[in-house]
Amino acid sequence: MMISPNTLVILLGSTALGTCCGLVGALMLLKRRALLADAIAHSTLPGICIAFLLGGSRSLAVLGVGALLSALLSATLVSWLPRITRIRKDAATACVLGILFGAGIALVGIIQRSGLGGSAAGLDGLLLGRTAGMLRSEALLFGISAMMMSLIIISLRKELLVSCFDPRFGLSAKIPARSIDFLQTSLLAATIVIALPAVGVVLTAALVVIPAAAGRFWTDRFDVLLAISALIGAASGLIGTLLSSLHSNLPAGPVIVLSATTLFIISLLLAPGRGWISRHMQQRSRLQDRQVRQFLDGILSSELEESSLVGLKRQPVTTAAIDRRNLVVSSRNGWIETDSQRIQLTPEGRRRAVRARKALQIWREWLTSEASIDRDLIDLDEQDIEKILPPDLIDTLQRSIDHRGTS
Numbered sequence: 494m495m496i497s498p499n500t501l502v503i504l505l506g507s508t509a510l511g512t513c514c515g516l517v518g519a520l521m522l523l524k525r526r527a528l529l530a531d532a533i534a535h536s537t538l539p540g541i542c543i544a545f546l547l548g549g550s551r552s553l554a555v556l557g558v559g560a561l562l563s564a565l566l567s568a569t570l571v572s573w574l575p576r577i578t579r580i581r582k583d584a585a586t587a588c589v590l591g592i593l594f595g596a597g598i599a600l601v602g603i604i605q606r607s608g609l610g611g612s613a614a615g616l617d618g619l620l621l622g623r624t625a626g627m628l629r630s631e632a633l634l635f636g637i638s639a640m641m642m643s644l645i646i647i648s649l650r651k652e653l654l655v656s657c658f659d660p661r662f663g664l665s666a667k668i669p670a671r672s673i674d675f676l677q678t679s680l681l682a683a684t685i686v687i688a689l690p691a692v693g694v695v696l697t698a699a700l701v702v703i704p705a706a707a708g709r710f711w712t713d714r715f716d717v718l719l720a721i722s723a724l725i726g727a728a729s730g731l732i733g734t735l736l737s738s739l740h741s742n743l744p745a746g747p748v749i750v751l752s753a754t755t756l757f758i759i760s761l762l763l764a765p766g767r768g769w770i771s772r773h774m775q776q777r778s779r780l781q782d783r784q785v786r787q788f789l790d791g792i793l794s795s796e797l798e799e800s801s802l803v804g805l806k807r808q809p810v811t812t813a814a815i816d817r818r819n820l821v822v823s824s825r826n827g828w829i830e831t832d833s834q835r836i837q838l839t840p841e842g843r844r845r846a847v848r849a850r851k852a853l854q855i856w857r858e859w860l861t862s863e864a865s866i867d868r869d870l871i872d873l874d875e876q877d878i879e880k881i882l883p884p885d886l887i888d889t890l891q892r893s894i895d896h897r898g899t900s
Contacts, residue, residue, distance in 0.1 A: 498629075499629045499632075500738050502632045502633060502636070503632040503734060503738070504734050504738075505636055506632040506633065506635055506636030506639070506691075507632075507636075507691055507730035507731060507733070507734040507745075508731045508734075509635075509636040509637075509639040509643070509727075509730075510635060510636065510639045510687065510688055510691055510726075510730050511704070511725075511726035511727045511728070511729050511730025511731065511749075511753075512639065512640075512643050512724075512726055512727040512730075513639035513640070513642050513643045513646075513684050513687075513723075513726070514639075514688060514700045514701045514726045514730075515704035515705060515719075515722035515723040515724070515726025515727065516642075516643055516646045516647075516722060516723050516726075517530075517642070517677075517680055517681050517684045517701055518530070518700075518701040518702050518703075518704055518706075518722060519704075519705040519718050519719050519722040519723075520646070520653060520657065520677055520680075520681075521677075521681060521701065521702070522702065522705040522706060522709065523657040523658070523715075523718075524656075524657050524677070526681075527702045527706075528583060528587070528590075529568070529571060529586055529678075529681065530681060530685065530698040530701045530702055531590060531698035531702075532567055532571060532587075532589050532593075533568055533681060533682055533685050533698075534685045534694060534695075534698040534701075535590050535594035535597070535695075536563050536564060536566070536567035536589065536590065536593035536594060536597075537560035537561075537563050537564050537567075537685060537686060537697075538563075538593070538594060538596075538600075538601070538619075538694050539593055539594075539596045539597040540559040540560045540561070540562050540563025540564065540566075541556045541559050541560050541563070541689075542559075542597055542600035542604060543559055543563075543600065544556050544558060544559025544560070545604065546600075546604065547559075553631050553634070553690060554634075556619070557687070557689070560689060561682060561683065561686045563593065564685055564686060565679070566593075567589050567593055567682075568681070568682055570585070570589045571585050574588070574589070597694075619689050619690065619693055619694055620693050620695055631690060635687040635688075635690060635691070638687045639684070639687060642680055642684060645676075645680065646680065647719075649673075649676070650715070650716065650719065652668050652673050653673065653677065654715050655673075656668070656673040656674060656677070657715070658715075681701070684701065685697050685698070685701065688700060688701075691730070691734070691745060691749065692745070692746040692749055692750065693746040695746070696746045696747060696749075696750045699750045699753065700729065700749060700750055700753060703729075703750070703753040703754060703756075703757050704723075704725035704726035704729060704753055704756070704757075705718070705722040706757060707725050707753070707756050707757040707759075707760040707761075708721035708724075708725055708760070709767075710760040710764035710767045710768055711760060711764050711767075725753065725756050725757075725760075726753070728752070728756060729749055729752040729756060730749055732752040733748040733749025733750070733751070733752040733753075734748075734749065736748050736752070737749075781818070781822065784819055785819050785822050785823055786849055788819040788820075789828060789842055789845060789846040789849075790850060792829070792836060792837075792842075792846070793838060793843065793847065793850065820836075827839055827841055827842070828841060828842030828845060829842050
């Protein structure tokens with residue numbers, strides 16, 4: 494199926510818009526301002542309505558100016574209210590969101606009942622997006638605007654990184670923290686305004702937040718997060734707009750957001766390290782390691798108390814099943830030797846069991862003798878203890894305990 498030139502321009506514009514939303518969303522996510530995106534998006538509605546009432550025009554430029562002014566007003570109120578009142582910032586954000594969006598809904602009702610042609614003015618399209626019905630000039634406008642804002646974020650990523658994680662260091666490095674913060678808020682407001690024709694007032698915040706939230710599953714690095722968030726946002730805009738153009742009964746905004754949601758679910762399940770499947774496998778591996786370590790420690794205890802050989806005893810089915818797995822893993826790694834009646838630690842298995850027991854014992858003694866320690870660390874299992882305490886550190890802690898006992 495051939496794609497018309499106008500549809501191609503809209504696809505490119507939506508892709509650029511998704512890229513910009515992903516980049517801005519990553520900044521808001523790192524600064525813990527995701528709710529601010531929702532507040533600004535919903536607060537654009539009264540600005541759109543007032544711009545239509547005053548200008549009497551359905552032009553995207555006129556409505557966009559009204560939306561931008563309303564968005565900046567919302568951001569200013571969210572920042573200003575906690576300074577002059579005892580309201581927390583999250584409560585102020587929720588208040589601004591509810592008040593301005595409620596005012597916008599009331600103005601939409603007034604316009605539609607007044608005979609001014611609110612539906613024809615494009616107000617309905619701005620609620621859920623009208624990407625497929627956009628003019629080529631409009632698509633070029635928001636596509637170029639999105640590309641320009643993306644370039645600004647990329648060129649200032651070092652300053653933005655400092656602003657997100659260490660504003661005090663930024664002051665010492667002569668980075669204007671307030672200016673950078675104002676720039677971030679302005680970029681968020683502008684991104685939301687240019688996203689309105691594509692996604693609509695209701696779902697714009699989702700397109701800003703979801704790609705960044707999905708990207709967070711894949712990395713801890715700032716630059717990589719920006720790249721992944723931009724990629725997910727671009728893919729969401731491209732896929733959603735393409736599906737909407739192929740099926741005329743599908744509104745563009747919800748389809749774009751559903752595309753982003755699909756990518757979010759994929760990230761939630763499949764991302765290495767933080768994905769659900771990966772974390773589930775890690776938990777199973779940690780449980781198996783702990784069971785094997787306890788199994789080896791039990792053999793070591795029997796060897797120390799009785800003899801170097803341990804007889805196999807009949808146990809309940811569930812415990813026996815666990816023991817069989819432990820036997821297989823331990824034997825495969827060369828930690829035990831078995832025959833039909835006996836189990837015996839190999840030299841490597843004995844060294845491993847002794848090292849784990851010694852590390853745990855020294856760690857507990859050190860926690861008992863030293864008060865300035867995070868008590869949560871006392872719950873770490875032997876696997877974590879071995880990773881945290883290398884042999885030289887174990888010896889150092891042992892000398893510290895011995896010195897404290899003799900002093």
